[in-house]
Amino acid sequence: MKELNDAVIIGGGIAGLQCANILARRGRKVVVVERADTIGGHVAQWHTCYPFGLTGKELVDKLTTHLELAEIITNAEVDNIERERDKYAVTVNGKRHDTRTVLIATGYNLFDAHIKEELGYGVYPRVITSVELENAWNNNTMPFDTSDTDAPRFAIVHCVGSRDLKCNVTHCSKVCCMAGIKAAKELKQHYPTCQVTNYYMDLRMFDTSYEELYHNAQTEFNVQFVRGRISEISLGNKGRLKLKSEDTLLGIPIVDRVHGVVLMIGMQPPATIKVDNEDLAKNQNGFLLQSDPINANLTEHPGIFIAGACKGPKTITETLADAKAVALAIDEYVTK
């Protein structure tokens, strides 16, 4: 008789860890399966996480208090999930794990900025993504060389790989507005004499304290906000970058010349997970679909749960709340 787990959690990001931590604390037998060689997912590489100001690493550490009770498999590839009456067999790196429930917490993929060719990512080294900016702060390095000027200019381009039908992305990635403003403030802190301009389509400050973040960036940090999408980034004089856009609030085309551009890249649906060789149901944006209007973590397969950003773009706070909800749902399912 093979050992029967209570839950196999696919994805060792914050959603998977939060759920695993809670279930382990409640004495459930849990296996966490992570594709990368370390746990923590995308959040582990963020330098600061809004609104609590923790580093990604600190946040992940807070979610691992009881994880020694769970089995964690890194560098793992899920080969197959098969239903066998009231349990599932999950094959990970060729080894079979029997379990009562499976939680899909595979998170999201980052948009590949190379696809937006007009923005010059991969062509001009001074065009970086929001992820590279976080990595630079993590490594205590300055993301842009500004040794030739006293008053550098930077541009932050919102909605790269969000709300863009040409890239087959119709959804809004939701968190980049806040991350873009946070990036502007951080640039201002690291380069005190700089001028930062955020190029946005809409600023969707949807939650409490986000509007204050925007207000604070305007009034305390003098960040400039231009409503207009960048049509083209090209090489200007002295190795600087030339940005073309329209200031849509004035109806005037504008040209900016900057020392660095940060592209706020959006969230894309994660890789497909198959159950009994069939894809899980997806919504119109390619993220996993919840099958029940009340219970946000159910799928059409009893015993297969979903949580976190694999259901759609989510903030850290929302992901953690969702993961806590799914922990209760799994606990109840296993008890019955």
Place this chain on the structure above:
Amino acid sequence: MKQFGYTTLTKKSVNIYETDTSLWKELSAANPEFKGCLSCGACTAACPINNSGTTLNNRRTIIELNRGMAITSDAANCQMCNRCSLVCPKGLNTRRIFFELIRKRTEEKQ
């Protein structure tokens, strides 16, 4: 020079990296609340002077100052009725922007 019978149009785009924003810096230092403008346009919609066909436009003026662009509103048109401030969701004293511009112009004349 031979005339070919066509005219060229002047370039419309503005290089915002080389505009002069000193006036904005001066006004926003004295009135930091202007920096928090959301550009919603309620002030302009409430403005009877804008509605009577002038170019007076609070929202536009704040952006033009911020970018260091030419100001298209004639501040002298403002009647200081304060309707713009009444509807401002951020509670800005929006008519003050014209008040400051008039004061600035008067100071320059003296």
